[in-house]
Amino acid sequence: MEELHKALKDQGEVIISQSPYVAVPIKDEESPESKCEWCFSSSSIKACSACRAVWYCSRECQRSDWMLHRVECKASKIVTEMMKPLTPVMRLLVKLYIRRKLENEKIFPATATDNYKLVEALVSNISELDVELLLLSAQMAKLVSSALQLPDSEINMKEIVENFGKISCNSHSIDNSDLKFVGTGLYPVISFTNHSCAPNSFVVFEGRLAVMRAMQHMPKDTEVLTSYIELSDSTMTRQKFLKEKYCFTCSCSRCIKLGQPDDIRETAIVEGYWCKKSDCDGFLLCGSDNKGFVCQKCGLVRDNKEISTITNELKCISDKASISLSFDTTEASVAYKRVEELELKLYHPFSISIMRTRAKLLKISMDLDDMEGALLNIRSIIQIYERVYPKWHPLIGARCYLCGQIEMELGYMVGAIESLTKAYNVFRITHGTNSPLTMKITSKLAEARAKALASFGRMKI
Numbered sequence: 001m002e003e004l005h006k007a008l009k010d011q012g013e014v015i016i017s018q019s020p021y022v023a024v025p026i027k028d029e030e031s032p033e034s035k036c037e038w039c040f041s042s043s044s045i046k047a048c049s050a051c052r053a054v055w056y057c058s059r060e061c062q063r064s065d066w067m068l069h070r071v072e073c074k075a076s077k078i079v080t081e082m083m084k085p086l087t088p089v090m091r092l093l094v095k096l097y098i099r100r101k102l103e104n105e106k107i108f109p110a111t112a113t114d115n116y117k118l119v120e121a122l123v124s125n126i127s128e129l130d131v132e133l134l135l136l137s138a139q140m141a142k143l144v145s146s147a148l149q150l151p152d153s154e155i156n157m158k159e160i161v162e163n164f165g166k167i168s169c170n171s172h173s174i175d176n177s178d179l180k181f182v183g184t185g186l187y188p189v190i191s192f193t194n195h196s197c198a199p200n201s202f203v204v205f206e207g208r209l210a211v212m213r214a215m216q217h218m219p220k221d222t223e224v225l226t227s228y229i230e231l232s233d234s235t236m237t238r239q240k241f242l243k244e245k246y247c248f249t250c251s252c253s254r255c256i257k258l259g260q261p262d263d264i265r266e267t268a269i270v271e272g273y274w275c276k277k278s279d280c281d282g283f284l285l286c287g288s289d290n291k292g293f294v295c296q297k298c299g300l301v302r303d304n305k306e307i308s309t310i311t312n313e314l315k316c317i318s319d320k321a322s323i324s325l326s327f328d329t330t331e332a333s334v335a336y337k338r339v340e341e342l343e344l345k346l347y348h349p350f351s352i353s354i355m356r357t358r359a360k361l362l363k364i365s366m367d368l369d370d371m372e373g374a375l376l377n378i379r380s381i382i383q384i385y386e387r388v389y390p391k392w393h394p395l396i397g398a399r400c401y402l403c404g405q406i407e408m409e410l411g412y413m414v415g416a417i418e419s420l421t422k423a424y425n426v427f428r429i430t431h432g433t434n435s436p437l438t439m440k441i442t443s444k445l446a447e448a449r450a451k452a453l454a455s456f457g458r459m460k461i
């Protein structure tokens with residue numbers, strides 16, 4: 001780890017890259033399809049013919065995973081039955097033990113940056129976990145040990161529970177090149193990096209390879225710090241999450257401002273209630289008599305009844321909107337527009353709730369082929385992202401890339417060139433100039449410039 005801090009790094013420079021010690025694909029609501037066990041691709045995948053519990057997109061991927069999967073596959077009866085109920089975390093743990101076994105038997109080579117000793121050195125925070133979580137871990141440990149079919153003499157329950165703790169506070173979410181969450185993995189060297197809510201490094205993934213890059217100029221001996229969490233949340237929310245999941249209180253340059261006037265105002269913008277007077281930009285705090293919320297700028301009170309009438313309607317319409325999303329996009333569009341209307345009565349236009357609703361509206365507009373509507377939403381989302389994320393954040397790059405594509409489709413070539421340039425400037429730092437994503441944007445940018453030149457004089461902005 002010391003090696004990580006030694007050399008001077010420039011913005012965008014690779015600090016370290018590492019393959020996972022163990023990794024598994026993930027299925028979730030956003031991406032429910034099965035994925036290749038090795039590279040996480042979901043195209044042209046076939047189930048392993050022996051256990052039918054894992055999938056591969058090519059012979060090459062199957063071959064690369066074979067040394068580990070061979071052992072999983074052998075216990076096929078149990079594994080096939082248990083694979084489905086096993087959560088990704090449990091699967092990671094099963095793979096961790098298989099890998100350790102193969103390493104001990106010298107079947108799997110151990111290298112300086114890739115060996116079980118590095119896993120042993122990871123923090124587990126087990127002494128900080130509450131009793132309920134410990135009990136849950138112990139139950140999961142039992143399941144894992146039966147999946148492994150180890151003789152009782154080889155099972156150390158305490159160690160399994162401890163390894164659950166290690167996976168919980170050290171594993172990384174793996175994104176694909178579209179920034180979709182596709183897997184989870186343990187990268188022991190990268191895991192030695194501490195957290196900051198104002199990080200100077202960022203980890204991206206090239207398939208299963210994790211690549212950590214400097215997000216700013218880093219003089220020699222600067223501590224490399226990365227972010228474990230969603231950076232757009234308020235200080236209070238970030239601290240709560242870090243305490244619960246990672247068992248520490250963050251004291252980074254953003255967190256030390258907790259409770260200061262600027263921090264209270266920022267929390268109110270992203271998560272709190274807002275003054276309803278159109279010419280006032282004050283935030284509301286609960287009044288001392290608990291009867292309502294008072295604007296901190298103009299003093300106007302919104303009583304609890306008014307707030308709860310809006311929140312109740314909001315809950316009702318939001319539920320309806322999310323149900324209609326899966327069967328009637330037009331109905332969902334109407335419902336989410338009403339959600340947005342109601343949210344604007346309560347929250348600041350830059351709030352996280354409104355940002356999420358606009359993300360839904362963006363997707364709906366695109367599904368309905370309403371590109372002008374999509375453009376309106378994506379531009380407003382970018383405005384919010386640029387407030388809450390550091391300017392190099394890949395989410396800003398992804399949104400600017402999409403915005404540029406929409407602008408191109410609509411013939412707004414000046415806007416398209418501007419958005420694609422912004423996207424390029426983000427991804428050249430986070431992903432490097434040679435990554436497939438950055439190259440895709442470069443060619444889109446060239447196309448936009450060529451179209452702009454060809455239509456010079458008849459351009460829309």
Ligand SMILES: C[S@@+](CC[C@H](N)C(=O)[O-])C[C@H]1O[C@@H](n2cnc3c(N)ncnc32)[C@H](O)[C@@H]1O
Pocket residue numbers: 121122123125169170191192193194195196245246247248249250251
């Ligand atoms: C992924 S590990 C990071 C490496 C760890 N510090 C070590 O020495 O192995 C995550 C754990 O490190 C500690 N940690 C990470 N960032 C921290 C920070 N900014 N302040 C205090 N503790 C931190 C917490 O215990 C957290 O659960």
